[in-house]
Amino acid sequence: MCADAEARCPSVWPGVQHRLHWQFDDPAAFEGTEEEKLAKFREVRDQIKAAVEAFVAQERAKYAARATPRQ
Secondary structure (H helix, E strand, O other): OOHHHHHHOOOOOOOOOOOOOOOOOOHHHOOOOHHHHHHHHHHHHHHHHHHHHHHHHHHHHHHHHHHOOOO
């Protein structure tokens, strides 16, 4: 998810045809007050949630398009 993870994770996974990398800030690396750190974690959490929801919606749309009988 963060650039560090992209650099450290294996690029090949057995049986995996597609691998996604979504770039997010690493909230643990954020410096600030406790309130600012918490806000950063929540911001990244919300970004991840939005990305996952968009991905699921896109995959559902692809599946629905394939499942629809053609005339």
